Each structure stands twice: as C-alpha cells, then as structure tokens.
Amino acid sequence: MSPSISGILQKKKYFTILDKDLEHPRKKYFDVVCFDIIKDDQFYHELRYRELPFFTGLVLFDVETENGSYVPFKFWKRNLKATNPENALKVLDPSDFRYFILHAQFCIVGNHLNRPQGHQMDNFQVVETDAHEIQIQQMNEYLNSLTPVYNYLNALHYDKIRNYLFCHSCRQNKRYTLIDEYNRYKNQAFYVCRKCAGNEIVATLKTRIEITSEFKKYLSKMLKRYNDVVKVLNIFNPNFDIIAHREATLVNVRKKKIQKANEKKGTIWDFPIPYLLQIFYAKKHRVELLPAQIMALEHGLLHNQDELIVSSTSSGKTMIGEMAGIGKIIENKIQILTKNNNQKNPFHNSRSKSHYSKDESYTFSEEQVKFLQTMKKIKSKAKMLYLVPIVALANMRFQEYKELQKIGVNSALKIGISHISRKAGVKEDLGTLTKADVVIATYEAIDILLRSGHPYLLRDFRTIVVDEIQMLADPERGFILDGLIARLRLYLPKAQMLYLSATISDPEKLATHIRASLIHYKDRPVPIERHLVICMDEPTKFKHLRRLVREEYRVKSSFGFKGQTIVFTNSRKNTEKLAEQLRKNNITAYAYHGGLDYGKRKFIEKSFEMQKVACVVTTAALAAGVDFPASLVVFYSLVMGIQPLTVADFEQMSGRAGRLKKHDLGKVYLLITPGKTFTAAYMETEEQLAMRLLKGEIEALQLPPNDELQYAEILAIISMYSYDRTLERGISKGNLRYFHSLLFNGDFDLKSAIKYLYRVHMIRPVYNNTEFRTTKFGKAVAESYLSLSQAIQIRKELTRPVTEENPAPDMLILAQSLNKFMNVYVTNRMLAELSLKSERQSRSNNLFSNSVLSMISADYMGKKQRGRLNRRVYETIIRWIEDIFNCSCEDSPYCDCGRKNVEGFIFDYRLSGLSISEIVQVFKDEFEIKIFPGDLIDYLERIIYSLLAIQKIGKSVTVSPQTMLQLKEIPKLINQLIGPRKLPKK
Structure with a gap:
C-alpha cells in the first residue's frame, strides 16, 4: 500500500500544513492537512489553492528510544463526514506519513505568525495589558509544542518550510484558511479571514437588530475599510464619536472633478452683458462667472437661445436667468429712451473691463442718476417672468430683485389671492403686471391668467424662467406645470425659455422635447460629504443629532459664516418634538412646517439668515420651499409622511448642504435604524432605502397616464383662447394639435379628449367646426382648478330638482x-x-x-x-x-x-x-x-x-x-x- 500512496502524492502538486491538534493540548498530536495548489508564484508572492483539502489527518509523535528523536508513532486519516465517532478516524501506516512531507511543494508548520497584537490605545479599541501578557505566554507554550514537528523535519533533512498566517477562528474549528496582509482582519488580539470576521460581526449584532442583506453589504464595506472587527462593532456603540471619526461613516465625497487649471474662467466683463447689469453684479462682488454660467453664455444665452440648465445648488442657475432676462429689459428701456424720446445714453461711453478695480466704488453721475430715474418710469417691451413652485420661493426671489430698482428695473410679485392674509394687510401683488419689468410668480398664479382668458397681459414678456422644472414629475402638479409651459410656448413663441433644475434623471430627453440647448454641469462648486450613521435605538439617534448640530454651529467657515443645520423628519409632530429636545440641550432650534403662520415662518427665516439659529427642523414635504443656507443637512427620517423619499427628493434635499461663498464644505448625514420598516405594506427597511437613495438613479420625469388630469390641460388651452366674448372664435384644430405635441406628458389620444369634453358639455365647436371654444360651464371649470369629475358632481348637485324631502344644497357642505x-x-x-x-x-x-x-x-x-x-x-x-x-x-x-x-x-x-x-x-x-x-x-x-x-x-x-x-x-x-x-x- 505504501508505494501506491507515494505514487499518488508524487503526481500531485500540493502543500502540507502541520499544526498542533487542539483536542489534545498535553499530548503530541498534530493535524495534517494537504491542499492542491492552483498557482504558486513566489516572485509575486501569489498562492492560490483549492479551499477544500484533499487529505485531512492526525499524527501522534513519540520519542525514539535509540537516538531520542521524534518519529510518527500513529497516523490516522480523518473522515470529516462521519456521524459516528468510531468511524471518524481511519488507521494508516505511520511510515506513510513521511510521503506527505517529502512530496509536498512546501510545508507550513504552525500558526506562529499569528501572534497576539500589542497594546493599542485609541477611541476604537483597548487591549488590556494583563490579557496581552497571558496571550503572549500561551503563544510561547504553543510554539514550544511544535518542537516534535521541527525535530522530525530536520531528521528528514527537509528544508522547504514556508511561513503563512492561518485564520485564528478557522483553526479553532479544525479548518485552515491562509491569510496575508491583504486579506487578514483583526479580531481582538488575533488575525482572522474575511468570512470569520464578517460572521463575528453579524453574530454580535443580530442579538440587537435584524440583519438584512443590505445591512450585510454595509458591514462588509466597513470591514474592508478598517480590517478590524472591534473597530467595526464600535461604530454601533452609543458612545461612538461620529465627529472625531468622520471616516467611519463617510459614504462618498462629491467634489469638483474638473481641476481648476483645466476649468474655463471668465468674468462678467468678458461677455456682452449690458453695462448697467455688469455694474450691479460688480457691486455685489459677483464678477467671476461660474462654469455653468460660462457654458450657458457660450451656448447662446444672450442670443435668445432656449436652454435647460441642470446643475447643483450654488452653481449660479438663477444668475443665468437674470443675465438673459434683465439684460433684455435694460437694453429695451435704453433703446426706448434714446430712439423714441431722443435722450442721450449717459452709459454709452462707459469704462471697459480694463478700468475695473476690485476696490473701486461705483458711483453714478448726476446725469446717469436722472437717466435711471426715467428708466424706472418706462414700460419695457421685453419683460421677464420668473416662475417658481411655491410662495416661499417667490417671496425670497422678490426680496432679492427689489434691488434692481437701483438700475431702473421694477419688479412685482404675483402669488395669487390670499383672502384671509389680505385682511391682515398682506398684499397679494406688490406692483402690477403692466408696470413691472420683472414678475416673480408661482406656477398657478400665471396659469390662472391664461385659463381665464387674459394671456394678453403677458404679451410683452420676452424671457420666461421656469425654476424647479423637475416638478414635472410631481403627481399632483406635474400635469399643470406641463400644460402651463406648453401654453406659454404656444402663446409667446418668440420668448426665450430657460428651465432650471438641480435634479433631472434624463435631461437629454427633456431638452430634446422642449427644443432647448442642454447645459449640464455635473460638478459641485462646494464639495459635499455624505455620511451614513447606524443608530441602534432612538436615544442614540438623538444623541448623534445633538452632537452634529452643536459641533457644526461652533465652527466658522473661511468666509466667516457659522455652520447651520437643516434636519428633515417625517411629520410635524417630530419637527416640534426634535426642536424642543434640542432647545432643552441649549441648542437654538425651531420647527419649520406648513402649519406655522406667515409671521412665525418669516421670523425663523430671518433668524436663520442672521445666524441666530443653529438648527431648523422641517418636514420632507416642505423641502421644495426650504432655501436656508445650511452647511449641514441631517436626515432624521427617510420618509415623507408614510411614503419613502424618492431619489429626486433626496438629491434635492441633500443639495441644500453647502452654499457657495458661505461654506467650505457641505455635509449630509443619514441617521438610520437597521431593520426598521415604515408601514406594513412597505417592506423595504430603512437601511435598504438609505442605500438605494445614496446610489440610486433619479426617477424619470414622465408621469403615468391620467386621462382626467391630461384632459383638463386640453380644456385649459381651449379656455385660454375663449377670451373674446364678442366673437364666436376659439382655438383652431391645428393649434390644438400643436399644443398637444408640446406636452411632455402628452401620451394620450387628443380626439378622445375632445370627444369627452364635448360629451360633458365643457367645450363646443365653432367657426364651421374648425375651432373649439369652452362653454360657460367649461370655462368655469378651467378657471376653478377643480378636477373634471368634481366639477361634474357639483353641476349634478346644483341642477338637481329641489323638493321638501330633498332641499337645495347647502353651499358650505358642498x-x-x-x-x-x-x-x-x-x-x-x-x-x-x-x-x-x-x-x-x-x-x-x-x-x-x-x-x-x-x-x-x-x-x-x-x-x-x-x-x-x-x-x-x-x-x-x-x-x-x-x-x-x-x-x-x-x-x-x-x-x-x-x-x-x-x-x-x-x-x-x-x-x-x-x-x-x-x-x-x-x-x-x-x-x-x-x-x-x-x-x-x-x-x-x-x-x-x-x-x-x-x-x-x-x-x-x-x-x-x-x-x-x-x-x-x-x-x-x-x-x-x-x-x-x-x-x-x-
């Protein structure tokens, strides 16, 4: 039998591990394990082998009486699959043991490289000195126990011995996994393999939380980062310092990809921007243009080119709209004064950029001041319309544009009527559409003008800026915005359309549809760090929040601004609760949500602007209207009510962190509880949602078809063309088809829409059936923003017969x-x-x-x-x-x-x-x-x-x-x- 074993081993390429058997610590039993070699490249220190050994055995050494050397006394082959202990070992000839040594490519004797690590002191881990001394003593005893093996190998004159690390945990379970400096992981005092390290972390944590597959991926990432089990586990300690160890929670950093040396540079003086506007920007220290602004200018911004500008917060999107719109206004007003009124332009021979000095104070001459005063009184024929989704943004932009009066440009606010607010003296319009040069308005405030048959009030507008164009994806308002844009494009075909957004999934598709040049600048002017913090319970989560807010407020940027925080949570109850808890910890914090009255909200906004507030806690539902210049954004919850955030929502909200020329760095922290679910119907856990948001793609703008909402936009355009009551005219079929083609969400049959609206008596054909006009009922519906089904139900209730048993409807109940x-x-x-x-x-x-x-x-x-x-x-x-x-x-x-x-x-x-x-x-x-x-x-x-x-x-x-x-x-x-x-x- 011996020659057959020798012959078999001679044909194989393998290595042998000899190690002390742990079941017999006092006796000279040793494990014998042989592995097939796949690749052995000593030059590159690369060893690959089959994970399962082809032979596992046990050898007992004894002292030979003649010369006192150690020789194999007994030799067994292990049967790892045996269920009966009697069948676990098969006796072999002890003399065959030497073949497993002599025919091996090399042998590994013991795990002597996996020595216990020394005393390490940091915030992650402390190895006690006494314990370390005991481990060293045990290690020395273990190394001494290997003496019989070395003695036997010397007797065979065998010198092909290599030193490798074994996984300490695998060895405890009679498995041998070789590890090196690239795939070893520290667990307490010893090194283990990646699998054992991961199992140790999961086993420790699963007693406290549910371990999902997504959470395992996160743990794997942390293990790869630290190569230390204890350090990873310490991240979940309530006392873990997430400020001192930012690298522990860091997911990624979004920063400038284009190097400053390769980035295009330019100033307001390098482009044909009207001189008055250049002076306005220079006084505000806005001379240097940002990359997105230069791209827009180079693509025809000043030549009436429609553009879709997609870039991050603080990249200068608003100024792009200003350069086009306000520039036209100034040029038009000067042209009216100089040509029609025969006035001399005192700015004609103004200084060029070569005369510009950063420290120079710009003062107008008496002649120029008079000219500007006259300009203010002139009605521009090239007005600008700035559209925003909500009133808060309109108010903010209006306050900024008030300063345009200094260069002869008037502004007005159009936000719709607020009946109850007006009684307290809050006016709806500051200025009028006819007198103002720049009108800042909400979507619906302008749309109602069109629907009610007053589009002529917009005939002098030559620049239309649509801010937050990603609202096209909003289920409630997306169709209305889509229809509004199409109506404006149809009625004002020569107006320059500029669309602004920070988050769009497929900007190329949208740009193609709206026939606009795409300005897509992907870099961020201010770098932003994104962190994921695992919180095992609610007290730990609040503790981390408190620490983040307090530390952020203590730090000032290089621009002299304090760090301030926006905290997003899922409900008004939680905004109030968190703000109150922060105040109890001596942190100035306010809850900010839609339930506050106007005065309270303005107070908070002003306090934040003046840096008197460390933190504002708000709801995700109000994210579109939150424009606080914060350096830190914290997601205390990843849901809006009970609905999980979309990737677009998350990107929009996290983009609030870091403001150009105020902060050096923006930071976003997600505080999540693993295994937490939001509703019984929604099974995605919080860490799964967090991972999806952090690496996910923004959802498509396209909305799912909705006949009722899409038909309502057809009714709205017909209503817009039904303004002349003296003529039986309306919108032509050709214009109606063209309007339908302009709709981004126009995937519905136009003929079906017309048939439906005609059947419910909302429209009627006129002018020999070549045009359509609204009925009185249809016009009332279009102007009321009611859904078509609601309007039909109201008509049914109002027109029903009235009897004693069924009296006239109560209007308040209706x-x-x-x-x-x-x-x-x-x-x-x-x-x-x-x-x-x-x-x-x-x-x-x-x-x-x-x-x-x-x-x-x-x-x-x-x-x-x-x-x-x-x-x-x-x-x-x-x-x-x-x-x-x-x-x-x-x-x-x-x-x-x-x-x-x-x-x-x-x-x-x-x-x-x-x-x-x-x-x-x-x-x-x-x-x-x-x-x-x-x-x-x-x-x-x-x-x-x-x-x-x-x-x-x-x-x-x-x-x-x-x-x-x-x-x-x-x-x-x-x-x-x-x-x-x-x-x-x-």
Missing part, C-alpha cells in the same frame, strides 16, 4: 365635500397620558390615525381600561366620543364622521366671529386638540376657493330658484369666513 381637513392633532400631554395608561405607543399624534383611534374605540374603552385613566383624560375622551365621534356607523370611530364634525366646529366658530388664534385655543382648551394656525388658514382658503368655484359653476348652468338663493349667499358666507378686515399697522 364646499366641505371637496376639501378634507386632516391636520388635527392630539396634544402632546394627552398623547403621553394615552400611551402611558394604555400601554400602547402611538406612532402618530393625528387624531384620525388608526393608532389614536384604536385607543378610544368602544371595545378598548371598557371598564377595565376606564379605571386606569385619570379623570381629566377620561373626561376628554368622553367629550371626543359625545361631540366628535358620535355617529352610529358600524366602523365608528374609523369612519369620516369624526373629521366632518371637526370641520363643522371650525365653520361654526369662524361664522360666529372667532379669530384664527381663538379657534386654535378653543380646540386646545375644550378637546385637548392641537391645530396649527397655518393649517387652519390654508383649509379656510381652500373652502373659499371651492365656494367661488361653486358660484362660477352655478352661474354657468340653469338652477332652481331655491338653489339660486343659496348661491347668492356665497359672497356673504365668504366674507364671514375671511373674518373682519384689519388695517395694517403703520
């Missing part, structure tokens, strides 16, 4: 049916009592949420539970049941009756003359219910708009005398809802 008021919250005190006594933790403080309703349901409020509640809480719940949830519906209190009763209380209080603040206080005192003033104002505004829409529809159809009487009461009803008008304070 308006109420169009608007739900869901922003009703249980006070924190009440919620705490309910959660404590019921032993249930409510995930929401909304009165109509299932978690709150379940605690006041009839089944739950039994005698046993009643005895656990204190008297005040019990009486409040009884008041809720008697006054709010007092219906006999089978699914009460989960039906809509409670919400309708709250709405009824609001109307009763308002119609009785109570102010907004008084209504808020009554709900708090009587029902322990919290309603934010801003939410209440918004709801009453929606009710007023619905009443006006009902009134318009009522005038467009034939109604009964009783219904007409109800319609005539609408103006009085609206005045009562608006409340008494108050004069503004001087």
